[in-house]
Amino acid sequence: MASYQPKKEWRGRTKIADIQTFVDQIHMIDVHEHLPTQAMRAKDQVGFFDLMHYLDSDFVSVGADREALKRFSALEKKEKAAYFLTYYKKCSNTHYAKLLKKALEDLYDFNDWSVEGILALDERITAFSKDPELYQKVLVDKAKIDLAITLIITTNVNLDYFLPVLFYDDYFHVRCAEDLHKLEKETAEQVSDFSAYLALIDKVMEQHIVAGCPAIKLGHAYFRTLEMTEPCLEKSEKVFLMMKNKQEALLKEDDYRTFEDTLIHHIIQKAAAHDLPIQIHTGLQETSVSGDGNDLRHARAAHLIPLFLKYPQARFVLLHASTPYIYEYAAIVKNFPNVYADMTWTYGISPSLAEQALELLTDMVPQTKIFGFGGDYNHIEGTYAVSKVARQVLAKVLKRRIETGYFSEEEAKNFALHIFRNNAIDFYKLNGLEKGAVL
Numbered sequence: 001m002a003s004y005q006p007k008k009e010w011r012g013r014t015k016i017a018d019i020q021t022f023v024d025q026i027h028m029i030d031v032h033e034h035l036p037t038q039a040m041r042a043k044d045q046v047g048f049f050d051l052m053h054y055l056d057s058d059f060v061s062v063g064a065d066r067e068a069l070k071r072f073s074a075l076e077k078k079e080k081a082a083y084f085l086t087y088y089k090k091c092s093n094t095h096y097a098k099l100l101k102k103a104l105e106d107l108y109d110f111n112d113w114s115v116e117g118i119l120a121l122d123e124r125i126t127a128f129s130k131d132p133e134l135y136q137k138v139l140v141d142k143a144k145i146d147l148a149i150t151l152i153i154t155t156n157v158n159l160d161y162f163l164p165v166l167f168y169d170d171y172f173h174v175r176c177a178e179d180l181h182k183l184e185k186e187t188a189e190q191v192s193d194f195s196a197y198l199a200l201i202d203k204v205m206e207q208h209i210v211a212g213c214p215a216i217k218l219g220h221a222y223f224r225t226l227e228m229t230e231p232c233l234e235k236s237e238k239v240f241l242m243m244k245n246k247q248e249a250l251l252k253e254d255d256y257r258t259f260e261d262t263l264i265h266h267i268i269q270k271a272a273a274h275d276l277p278i279q280i281h282t283g284l285q286e287t288s289v290s291g292d293g294n295d296l297r298h299a300r301a302a303h304l305i306p307l308f309l310k311y312p313q314a315r316f317v318l319l320h321a322s323t324p325y326i327y328e329y330a331a332i333v334k335n336f337p338n339v340y341a342d343m344t345w346t347y348g349i350s351p352s353l354a355e356q357a358l359e360l361l362t363d364m365v366p367q368t369k370i371f372g373f374g375g376d377y378n379h380i381e382g383t384y385a386v387s388k389v390a391r392q393v394l395a396k397v398l399k400r401r402i403e404t405g406y407f408s409e410e411e412a413k414n415f416a417l418h419i420f421r422n423n424a425i426d427f428y429k430l431n432g433l434e435k436g437a438v439l
């Protein structure tokens with residue numbers, strides 16, 4: 001693994017009394033984003049309509065066309081701006097809307113919510129996307145994020161800002177010969193039988209480790225249940241060969257399920273053997289991403305309990321606090337030594353829910369098992385805005401704990417350093433990054 005240096009001389013040691021000020025000056029390790037590299041952003045000439053991300057879901061929820069504001073939409077920019085304003089007015093109360101507003105106000109000094117104002121802003125954002133200092137200015141200087149673990153499609157990222165994590169869904173969510181062929185093409189490998197297919201997955205994982213990936217990610221809660229059946233190599237081999245021979249029409253859902261589950265078991269076993277953490281999406285699915293196929297009930301962290309029992313040596317990170325099932329989530333993380341809490345995205349969905357989740361985790365889960373911040377955004381404007389909220393939520397919880405005598409001031413600061421920085425450095429083995437300490 002590569003080693004990483006903090007961007008600034010940050011000692012992480014302070015005597016500042018006010019807990020909000022203390023939390024505000026922590027240089028965070030951001031444990032989960034979907035950020036493109038700066039080069040990708042410049043190439044795509046990202047503008048205003050590329051910043052919709054989560055707000056898109058609220059627009060869909062209130063009846064907007066899913067595609068209207070997308071890049072390939074038939075609408076002209078002026079029409080898009082008018083369309084945006086129509087739906088923004090209906091959604092301006094939601095936290096996703098508030099986050100966009102905050103990002104635009106703070107980073108672009110924007111307050112002209114008219115068609116003309118948005119078109120002018122779009123030009124400014126597109127110009128800013130080409131600024132070679134963009135990520136330094138926003139992520140590091142303004143959001144005080146030393147390093148972000150980002151879910152991305154390549155391991156070729158600027159390690160000054162990011163560590164890449166890749167989805168493994170494509171390796172088990174395979175439905176036909178075409179899917180297999182696509183994977184063969186991507187990996188430049190030929191797979192003739194199931195054991196060769198397993199070896200291909202092993203090889204990919206080893207390549208990811210060498211490239212500096214600190215974890216793997218499973219996102220299957222978006223398209224199926226987290227519930228698992230037992231692996232069956234024999235049946236999976238048959239399914240594999242039938243797909244390979246283009247006999248998919250003869251396969252039933254149950255066959256695919258065995259195939260997928262067998263591969264998920266294999267991926268977990270391999271990750272555990274490499275001591276590589278396994279990040280799993282739990283809870284709320286984003287409608288703008290998952291279409292109409294959402295079924296929240298499939299995504300409860302509780303479905304994963306048999307896996308936690310079966311693989312005590314694996315390290316499972318449960319993303320998003322299984323929102324909204326935060327009570328059972330806290331109980332699961334409390335009980336299993338191989339399961340870790342991750343607050344990613346919760347502050348964006350709802351600061352009040354995030355606050356409740358943090359309160360529960362503070363009571364129930366050892367502080368070395370909680371990862372306190374991940375923005376889960378696909379643009380740095382969102383990451384910046386939600387990082388501000390996360391700092392406010394944590395400081396609010398800690399202030400209350402200090403006032404009631406639950407934490408001394410020093411304990412509260414230690415807790416903050418653990419969940420915003422130190423735990424990530426230890427857990428993801430980020431050698432070279434300095435941990436914070438209270439004087």
Ligand SMILES: [Zn+2]
Pocket residue numbers: 032033034151376
């Ligand atoms: Zn994510």
